[in-house]
Amino acid sequence: MRHLYQIQAQVTTNPIPSMDPNLIAVKLIGVCASRASVRHGTLIFTHYLSSPNIFAYNAILKAFAQHNDWLSTLRYFNAQLVLPSAPDPDEYTFTSVLKACAGLAQEDEGRKVHCLVTKYGCHSNIFVRNSLVDLYFKVGCFEIAHNLFDEMTVRDVVSWNTLIFGLCLSGQVDKAQAVFDGMVERSLVSWSTMISGYAKVGDLKEARRLFEEMPERNVVSWNAMIAGYAQNEKYSDAVELFRRMQQVKGLAPNDVTLVSVLSACAHLGALDLGKWIDRFIRRRGIELGLFLGNALADMYAKCGCIEEAKGVFDKMHERDVISWSIIITGLAMNGHANEAFECFDKMVEHGVRPNDITFMGLLTACTHVGLVEKGLKYFDTMDHTYGIIPKIEHYGCVVDLLSRAGRLDEAEKLINSMPVEPNVIVWGALLGGCRIYKDIERGERVVRRILELESDHSGSYVYLANMYASLGRLDDAAKCRLRMRNNGVMKMPGCSWIEVDNVVYEFFMGDLSHPQSDKIFYMIRELRWKMKLAGYKPKTDLVVHNIDEEEKEDALSVHSEKLAIAFGLISTPEGTTIRIVKNLRVCNDCHDAIKIISKIVGREIVVRDRSRFHHFRDGRCSCNDYW
DNA sequence: CTAGGGTTAG
Secondary structure: OHHHHHHHHHHHHOOOOOOOHHHHHHHHHHHHHHOOOHHHHHHHHHHHOOOOOHHHHHHHHHHHHHOOOHHHHHHHHHHHHHOOOOOOOOHHHHHHHHHHHHHHOOHHHHHHHHHHHHHOOOOOOHHHHHHHHHHHHHOOOHHHHHHHHHHOOOOOHHHHHHHHHHHHHOOOHHHHHHHHHHOOOOOHHHHHHHHHHHHHOOOHHHHHHHHHHOOOOOHHHHHHHHHHHHHOOOHHHHHHHHHHHHHOOOOOOOHHHHHHHHHHHHHHOOHHHHHHHHHHHHHHOOOOOHHHHHHHHHHHHHOOOHHHHHHHHHHOOOOOHHHHHHHHHHHHHOOOHHHHHHHHHHHHHOOOOOOHHHHHHHHHHHHHHOOHHHHHHHHHHHHHOOOOOOOHHHHHHHHHHHHHOOOHHHHHHHHHOOOOOOOHHHHHHHHHHHHHOOOHHHHHHHHHHHHHHOOOOHHHHHHHHHHHHHOOOHHHHHHHHHHHHHOOOOOOOOEEEEEEOOEEEEEEOOOOOOOOHHHHHHHHHHHHHHHHHOOOOOOOOOOOOOOOHHHHOOHHHOOHHHHHHHHHHHHOOOOOOEEEEEOOOOOHHHHHHHHHHHHHHOOOEEEEOOOOEEEEEOOEEOOOOOO
16 A cells, blocks of 8 residues: 555656656556555546546546445546546446446436437447346346347347346346356356345255356355355354355455355354454454444344444444444344434434434334333334334334333224234234233234234234233133144244354254253253242243143253253353343243343353343343343 | 345334
């Protein structure tokens, strides 16, 4: 980099008269683009060049386009058009500009550029034609794209790759495969396009088959496959493939790889791997761009390390709505509602427009601490001051907020007045309230509605059965469970993860498959005995009772989080924090038990629910038992 | 010129 400054200083102070300044600028901009410092290139362009020629314009546009800075590409292009002294655009100009339009999915802008292409006679250039086809596919004008493709007299691999990409994009993976099969010459891009095409429709088997079959792979092929897993909730597969990627010599993960893997870490709660990636980024000097910064901050937030998340956020030199939303949601999940509100105010001060997801964060913050009025105010504000129409998710959140606070009438009224059809989740939020406040009539009504929508909704059977049980109506509870079993409804199995020495271990309820099961169950017995001494009595009213007779075995009815915690206790050093991720909500009994365990063993235990964090320490939980 | 990336109720 210092070298660059020296060159620049030299050309600015003692220009070599025989050399064209444009030529020097083009070279410098090219170097800047490849070193990921486009900002420096712009400085050269604007301050050093008095009259940039077409080469200089194309160099700067290409630099922007390469770094996905499409807004700048269009800005410079439009400036070029209105400036009388600026050179006319040529085919190189158009390829960059069309790429920008495609990236921004701006149909109108794209059509305007298309007209200019014709006007300046660049229509027959194959680069431009390929870019046009790509653009029309990406803005959803499939017919125009196909027509342009059919009109082409000469087609190269890129043209065919663009076509299969377009077919995948319009959901016709089969047709894309047919074209792919018929291609005489396939490139790496053809294979990668098909892989991500299959991944996008969730066909990971086919994607993986192509991945294993392809003759050679580059970073993008690996990224496509890893991202495919991460986006289809196959987080462990994503991590596993990343590990395999690291074994490949001469192949280094890049920022795109890390974004996908960090997202997987966030979902798995794999803090160790996440931290490793953080160090990797620093060691390699990888720039913390928007995507990577956001992914890293979200990983920390979702692993319960909100301070680290804020640290990443502060370090980023560019932040967008997503960055702010990640922090707000992270604060909300970790129970720091007030900080979430403050963060929102700061965001508005910084002139960043909140979006629907930002409001989800704010509403969950309110839900997790029971701030009903505040939540209703935000719900009102989002439409009235920010023009964001509440989606079903927001209604679900507010119903949850009201229900937890016992305002069941209002919650039910809200559901009935919703402009969108309520779904199982919205009704489920109300059912949760019915369960807490033991409103059996309303609960039965709600369960009927839920089963109309989804006849095998296991949660509602379980909730209803528990409600009967807690009211002492054991016969009804038994009938409900029987009905559930007769209808072949299966409960979603509770599952917990814990990461020890970079390996994620998975536990199901009553799981005996772990090689250290004996030790784990011994630890559980020991804990039970100590808890009894500490005066702990198991609460049973909200606990799911055994549905099958066979499950009577004591050891088998242990919830997965207890198994994971016991395993954590025997396999990590004393005094260290134990972190668990669970796919369902922690039940009341486990919540109480973990509080006591944290006190008995003198350890902090962090449990990530499906919706929030519980930081257990010294017999207390950060959620203050409101969850 | 073509392929790969981040936030979202229970």
